[in-house]
Amino acid sequence: GESVGLHLPTLSVQEGDNSIINCAYSNSASDYFIWYKQESGKGPQFIIDIRSNMDKRQGQRVTVLLNKTVKHLSLQIAATQPGDSAVYFCAGVGGYGGSQGNLIFGKGTKLSVKP
């Protein structure tokens, strides 16, 4: 029979605009979070990480914001480019001092950049 695939939330932005991808987590004890980018046919690629003792961290064109009060994580991409089109995953270690074996991945958000 026909299978039903996982329908990813999609964010469509115009080239040059800023993108914001959001992620919610449930374990208040999580202390380490990572954002990954996955292009078609490739493995997840590390973008940026943040520890729970920080609420903001910046990289090249990317910023991660962590709000522990509402258990929310976001990835901001400045001046979005066509090469940013991909699926973005947030991941968190489940529990304080938890092993990386407890890394839990979100379902992903598909970013589509319109030229």
Next chain:
Amino acid sequence: DAGVIQSPRHEVTEMGQEVTLRCKPISGHNSLFWYRQTMMRGLELLIYFNNNVPIDDSGMPEDRFSAKMPNASFSTLKIQPSEPRDSAVYFCASSQWRMEGNSPLHFGNGTRLTVT
């Protein structure tokens, strides 16, 4: 830095056949992870090793799956016998685990397995 290297990139096999997936982690990394990705279930951790020792294999679907890490630079994931429902992309990832905190996993480009 060569990154995590997986082989083969694609594998097509018939139901009942044995499949062996291979992984070379990044040199110097002491943790290795095997993940499976499907549209239905997303990324699932199958097993991971620290310093070549399996730590948690609770994600391994069943006894048909086995993984080994004979040394710090090589790991295999074996499926015997394979079934159509094993069709997925299998990723290997490695990281440098440190006492002072976690570090990000670095993924290979995966092996796309199709079992007919």
